[in-house]
Amino acid sequence: MIDIAEIQPGGRPGPGVRQPTPPARLDALSRDILALKKELNAVILAHNYQVPEIQDIADYVGDSLGLSQQAERTDAEVIVFCGVHFMAETAKILNPGKTVLLPDRDAGCSLEESCPGPKLKALQEKMNHPWTIAYINCSAEVKALSDVICTSGNAVKIVEAAPKNRELLFVPDENLGAWVMEQTARPMTLWQGNCYVHVEWTHGAITRIRTEFPDAPLVAHPECTKAVRMLADEVCSTEKMVGYCRNNPARAFIVATEAGMLHRLQKECPGKEFIPAPTDNCRCNECRFMKMNTLEKLHDCMANRTPQVALDPGVIERARLPIERMLEISAR
Numbered sequence: 001m002i003d004i005a006e007i008q009p010g011g012r013p014g015p016g017v018r019q020p021t022p023p024a025r026l027d028a029l030s031r032d033i034l035a036l037k038k039e040l041n042a043v044i045l046a047h048n049y050q051v052p053e054i055q056d057i058a059d060y061v062g063d064s065l066g067l068s069q070q071a072e073r074t075d076a077e078v079i080v081f082c083g084v085h086f087m088a089e090t091a092k093i094l095n096p097g098k099t100v101l102l103p104d105r106d107a108g109c110s111l112e113e114s115c116p117g118p119k120l121k122a123l124q125e126k127m128n129h130p131w132t133i134a135y136i137n138c139s140a141e142v143k144a145l146s147d148v149i150c151t152s153g154n155a156v157k158i159v160e161a162a163p164k165n166r167e168l169l170f171v172p173d174e175n176l177g178a179w180v181m182e183q184t185a186r187p188m189t190l191w192q193g194n195c196y197v198h199v200e201w202t203h204g205a206i207t208r209i210r211t212e213f214p215d216a217p218l219v220a221h222p223e224c225t226k227a228v229r230m231l232a233d234e235v236c237s238t239e240k241m242v243g244y245c246r247n248n249p250a251r252a253f254i255v256a257t258e259a260g261m262l263h264r265l266q267k268e269c270p271g272k273e274f275i276p277a278p279t280d281n282c283r284c285n286e287c288r289f290m291k292m293n294t295l296e297k298l299h300d301c302m303a304n305r306t307p308q309v310a311l312d313p314g315v316i317e318r319a320r321l322p323i324e325r326m327l328e329i330s331a332r
Contacts, residue, residue: 021053021295029295030057036302042101043076044298045091047083048238049260049290054082054298061264063239064090064136065151065330071095072327080302081309082293084109089140092309093319103297105307107289109137114193115172117141123191124169130189131166133158134322135173137195140311142171144318149326152176152222153237156183161329175199179222179229197287198223200279201256206231209254209278216275219244220256228256242268259286 046058055061060070071091078099081088088102134146150158170177172193220232234244246269256277265274
């Protein structure tokens with residue numbers, strides 16, 4: 001594995017304290033947002049980790065693969081992306097002529113930060129230009145340096161489709177990459193990056209919650225460490241979690257992914273209980289970056305048409321190919 005500890009973010013972002021929006025204010029904001037959506041001919045895309053009130057007003061809620069597919073096929077003139085920065089960049093790459101809005105410009109990602117373009121380019125040259133598979137949680141610059149993009153929902157399929165005669169480099173999530181190697185038996189060099197949320201779960205914390213709820217299957221995201229994945233009944237993307245929990249006869253599930261997913265699961269699987277997997281420090285593991293977006297910021301970005309995502313045309317052109325390659329392989 002490539003040791004890039006020197007470029008990891010200096011400190012993990014701590015959880016923010018969000019005050020509930022009063023119901024009357026919530027209703028007024030929602031009405032205004034729907035009016036603005038019609039005025040702008042906009043579509044609102046929201047990731048599964050967004051706050052409930054954003055998920056409830058979005059046109060589409062899903063994982064990175066589903067959001068990419070929706071962004072590619074939308075007829076809307078304005079894409080309002082409720083997620084983090086690299087997701088909005090992906091929408092812009094697929095729709096360079098459209099306006100892409102992001103409610104909070106500072107909504108970043110620890111995985112994206114862990115893999116700067118110049119560091120990746122230097123490694124590619126050192127490795128004599130391997131076939132580079134980039135998890136979608138990376139910057140447009142890194143996408144432009146890659147051969148194909150993947151998401152947690154299609155990573156196994158993408159790696160299986162990689163040229164058999166090429167050395168593989170997988171960036172930036174070492175845990176997802178390790179899980180994919182387990183599923184495919186394809187050796188890969190792994191960039192040493194991780195999601196600060198998913199590595200908080202430990203073997204000990206998960207063992208304790210499983211003892212407390214012995215009949216509840218554990219479903220875990222592949223960004224979790226192997227120590228957690230090996231305890232799971234199912235390891236899968238957030239979108240596949242919905243299908244697994246819906247079709248499984250169990251009435252309760254332990255969920256090891258960002259806490260925003262619980263709202264989606266409760267809506268999609270009524271009558272079932274979803275137990276947030278605890279860390280050693282808390283029982284609600286949230287991504288501070290995902291929670292930067294609020295209904296108020298969503299309203300304001302639509303009303304003011306800012307912040308907009310802007311990318312260099314050359315980067316868009318180079319980054320589009322590996323994304324389109326991913327979408328083509330996924331559709332097979």
